[in-house]
Amino acid sequence: MTIPALELKEVRKTFLKKKQKGRLSRAKREEVVALEKVNLAVQRREIFGVLGPNGSGKSTLIRLVSTLLLPDSGTIEVFGHDVEKEEFVVKRLINRVSVDAAFFKKFSPMENLTYAARLYGMPIREAREKMRQIMLRLGLKESTFTQPMENMSRGMQQKVAVARGFLTSPTLLLLDEPTTGLDPQSKRDVQAFVREIREDHDATVLLTTHDMEEANRLCDRIAIIDEGKIIALDTAGGLKNLVSKRNGQEPTLEDVFIELTGTRMEEKERDE
Amino acid sequence: MSAIMREMRSAYAFVERNINLIKRYWGWEIVWLIYSLVNSLAVTYIGAGMERISGQALDTQYLITYLLVGTLIWSYLSVIFYAISEMIAWERWEGTIEYTFMAPVSRPTHLVGTTLFAIGYGVVRTLVILVIVASFFHLDLSGANIPGAVLLLLAGSVSFVGLGILAAVLPLLYPERGAQMTNAAAALLLLISGVYYPVETLPAWLQMIAKASPATYVIEGMRGCLLHGARTVTLLPTVFLLFSAGIAVITVGLIVFRFMERYAKRTGRLKRSG
Ligand SMILES: Nc1ncnc2c1ncn2[C@@H]1O[C@H](COP(=O)(O)OP(=O)(O)O)[C@@H](O)[C@H]1O
Ligand SMILES: [Mg+2]
Numbered sequence: 001m002t003i004p005a006l007e008l009k010e011v012r013k014t015f016l017k018k019k020q021k022g023r024l025s026r027a028k029r030e031e032v033v034a035l036e037k038v039n040l041a042v043q044r045r046e047i048f049g050v051l052g053p054n055g056s057g058k059s060t061l062i063r064l065v066s067t068l069l070l071p072d073s074g075t076i077e078v079f080g081h082d083v084e085k086e087e088f089v090v091k092r093l094i095n096r097v098s099v100d101a102a103f104f105k106k107f108s109p110m111e112n113l114t115y116a117a118r119l120y121g122m123p124i125r126e127a128r129e130k131m132r133q134i135m136l137r138l139g140l141k142e143s144t145f146t147q148p149m150e151n152m153s154r155g156m157q158q159k160v161a162v163a164r165g166f167l168t169s170p171t172l173l174l175l176d177e178p179t180t181g182l183d184p185q186s187k188r189d190v191q192a193f194v195r196e197i198r199e200d201h202d203a204t205v206l207l208t209t210h211d212m213e214e215a216n217r218l219c220d221r222i223a224i225i226d227e228g229k230i231i232a233l234d235t236a237g238g239l240k241n242l243v244s245k246r247n248g249q250e251p252t253l254e255d256v257f258i259e260l261t262g263t264r265m266e267e268k269e270r271d272e
Numbered sequence: 273m274s275a276i277m278r279e280m281r282s283a284y285a286f287v288e289r290n291i292n293l294i295k296r297y298w299g300w301e302i303v304w305l306i307y308s309l310v311n312s313l314a315v316t317y318i319g320a321g322m323e324r325i326s327g328q329a330l331d332t333q334y335l336i337t338y339l340l341v342g343t344l345i346w347s348y349l350s351v352i353f354y355a356i357s358e359m360i361a362w363e364r365w366e367g368t369i370e371y372t373f374m375a376p377v378s379r380p381t382h383l384v385g386t387t388l389f390a391i392g393y394g395v396v397r398t399l400v401i402l403v404i405v406a407s408f409f410h411l412d413l414s415g416a417n418i419p420g421a422v423l424l425l426l427a428g429s430v431s432f433v434g435l436g437i438l439a440a441v442l443p444l445l446y447p448e449r450g451a452q453m454t455n456a457a458a459a460l461l462l463l464i465s466g467v468y469y470p471v472e473t474l475p476a477w478l479q480m481i482a483k484a485s486p487a488t489y490v491i492e493g494m495r496g497c498l499l500h501g502a503r504t505v506t507l508l509p510t511v512f513l514l515f516s517a518g519i520a521v522i523t524v525g526l527i528v529f530r531f532m533e534r535y536a537k538r539t540g541r542l543k544r545s546g
Contacts, residue, residue: 015539015540016539063370063543066370066374067373067374067537068370068373068374068537068542069537069538069540069542070534070537070538088376088378091374091375091376092376094374095374096370096371096374098370100367102366102367102368102370102371103366103367103368104289104292104293104296104366104368105366106293106296106297107292107296111292114288115285115288115289116371116375118281118282118284118285118288119282119285119372119375119376119377120282120375120376121277121278121279121281121282121376122281123281124281148296164371
């Protein structure tokens with residue numbers, strides 16, 4: 001049996017959240033279960049989607065794999081390496097792109113990516129060439145490479161974030177809602193790039209989204225996650241087969257979600 | 273070999289990042305430089321005006337040099353302290369903390385890079401202030417033991433690197449208030465370390481605390497070198513003490529940092545907000 005690219009066993013993660021109470025009584029802390037005993041195996045070269053409403057635990061899942069959070073219990077392995085015990089081996093294998101394209105905003109894309117490349121110990125001349133290539137491939141104009149990031153649109157910043165994530169050639173790329181808030185064209189550019197990464201570079205991709213269509217279009221398999229639990233896991237087609245045809249129409253992933261949880265995805269969305 | 277190269281490159285990331293930050297926020301940089309400069313001048317003028325204040329004949333020249341040494345050394349040490357303590361604060365402000373903590377960089381490497389920058393920056397900044405302040409006052413360093421002073425300052429830097437790491441933990445745990453807390457810590461060091469007056473001037477209980485501040489020994493030793501031309505041999509015990517205390521503080525700092533980093537990862541505090 002080959003080792004999966006990513007394997008989660010019985011992973012549980014809770015947070016203590018301050019609950020705003022009356023002024024005089026002490027702020028009470030409430031336990032929030034972000035992930036409840038999650039089991040998951042992602043195979044090599046798979047584009048694996050995690051689909052769920054806001055607050056369902058998608059980002060927590062990604063952060064646990066990225067070594068940014070430690071699980072309460074359970075184990076996580078990346079290509080057979082334990083995320084906690086072999087932290088640095090895992091760190092070299094992964095990279096992560098998240099919704100909030102966080103950068104030094106007064107730095108240019110080149111400066112931000114140079115910082116990233118150096119952190120990963122890359123020889124800088126090769127890295128610079130690679131940065132240009134990736135950014136051009138993502139549809140960014142050469143003239144923006146040396147402008148401060150704060151002058152760029154959200155879509156352009158997100159593309160730089162994708163470039164940063166891919167710069168270090170991760171074998172497991174973690175994408176946390178990489179296209180949320182992007183215009184349709186940028187969305188397509190990023191999606192095409194994700195597919196290309198898998199085809200040309202044999203990378204495995206774990207992608208979270210609350211965009212049904214994106215999951216449908218990109219992912220080989222999809223896990224639907226709700227309130228920290230994986231409630232279904234299959235190919236898009238397999239998931240749709242869970243639901244019977246209505247009025248002769250093919251069911252959508254949205255229909256699957258409604259069928260499984262009894263609510264619409266949007267209604268589910270709780271504030272983060 | 274290639275592993276060492278990789279660590280060097282990683283360490284240099286922090287040097288380059290900090291230099292870029294100075295370039296991009298040069299307005300703040302100038303404001304802060306002027307603030308330090310004016311501060312140094314103001315303190316030194318207390319010495320220059322002491323005859324008028326007290327109405328008695330005093331060795332004004334000695335007073336001026338005494339205060340000048342204090343203010344310049346403090347300026348250098350506090351810059352080291354702040355530059356190190358800000359290694360996390362900047363990432364908090366810009367929101368990049370998760371990306372830096374996800375990178376395969378060990379905390380000691382992170383620290384080496386930050387320290388290289390901090391010392392270079394501290395030296396350049398202090399020299400600029402020194403040159404300007406010296407043009408206001410007549411500074412007589414003819415009898416000074418300069419090599420001894422440099423040695424002492426290097427040994428003192430080590431301790432301040434350690435204190436900086438301890439302070440850097442605060443922004444890790446407290447996203448909003450962390451950076452302000454370091455200001456309070458620096459102010460306390462300034463009060464107790466005999467920067468502008470002999471430690472013996474302080475009440476007994478503060479003198480006790482002063483003994484624990486590395487700045488106390490650096491400044492006392494520097495005055496010995498620069499005002500009295502103390503010979504290097506006589507400084508060696510202090511240099512040794514500062515150096516070993518510094519290594520101890522750095523070790524403790526790294527252990528505390530590691531522990532708190534794990535705590536932050538357990539409780540979800542690396543996240544951008546909240
Ligand atoms: N760092 C954190 N501190 C406290 N609570 C958190 C933290 N991260 C996530 N949570 C909580 O865990 C739950 C899942 O959040 P998250 O994983 O961000 O969901 P999603 O990415 O699917 O929107 C939410 O209730 C959220 O408030
Ligand atoms: Mg999220």
